[in-house]
Amino acid sequence: MSRELADSLRWSDDGTDLFLGLTDGLSESKFDSASALPNWTRRHLVAHVAANADALCNLVHWAATGEVTPMYSSAEERAASIEQGATLSGPELNRWAHAAASKLGGMMGGLSESQWSAEVTTAQGRVVRATEIPWMRAREVYVHSVDLRLGAEFAExxxxxxxxxxxxxxxxxxxxxxxxxxxxxRVAWLTGRPSGLDDAPDLGPWL
Structure with missing residues (x-):
């Protein structure tokens, strides 16, 4: 199927609302509970999603100005940001996640048609048009909403x-x-999440 920019923007907004709605008001003990990702608590996962919004803001800035601004300065910086974020309290994490998401949404809303066509480079080294940015965000917030283990399912x-x-x-x-x-x-299986498909081969981690 074809995926339009409008689709990606809508999914980015709706997925963000889903993720933040699940994490708002969580107790500290629930933040400390395990997520579906190995060795990560929900606290790590919220820090990751907040840091992802900040990183995507860098790509939007790149598209808007032409100034090369990578998502992360290094893989080590990315990992350190998540680990540092995982030491924050629940309210601090939620404030960061909300502020970063709001900033990203506002910046994307300000891009012109020509700026959406600008090329940027992802953290994996792929050169893509800026129209991929909201799609990258939609994947993060929707899939990680399921990873929170707070009731969201792929079927929803x-x-x-x-x-x-x-x-x-x-x-x-x-x-x-x-x-x-x-x-x-099938999507759960493709993304390396529990799928209930006992006979399907393990494809390894994704995202």
Whole structure:
């Protein structure tokens, strides 16, 4: 299926609302509970999503001004930011996540048609147009909403988003086995999340 900029912007907004709605008001003990990601608590996950918004703001700035501003100065800086964020209290984490998301949304809303066509480089070294930025954010907030283990499931995410995500993951992973499953299960499997597909091969981590 084709994915339009308007789709990505809508999914970015709606996924952000879902993620922040799940984490707002969590007790400290619930922040300290394990997420679905190995060795990460929910506190780590919220710090990661907040830092991701800050990093994507760098790409929006790049697109808007032409000034080269990488997402992260280094992989080490990225990891250190998450670890430092995981030491914050719940209210501090939520304030950071909300502020970073709001800034990113505002900056994306200010891009002109020509700026959306500007090329930027992702943290993985891929050169993409700025129109990929809201899609990158939508993937983060929707998938990590499920990773929070607070009730969100792939089956509850927009079907069109799941189709787009499935195509995106397959494009990046390369050829994958043909596994019979419904769309939410297949997307969970493709993204390396628990899927209930006991006979499907392990594809390894993604995102």
């Amino acid at each position: 995410l927009p079907e069109a988003f799941l189709h787009a995500l499935s195509e995106d993951v397959i494009r990046k992973r390369g050829e994958v086995p043909d596994v019979e499953a419904d769309l939410p299960q």
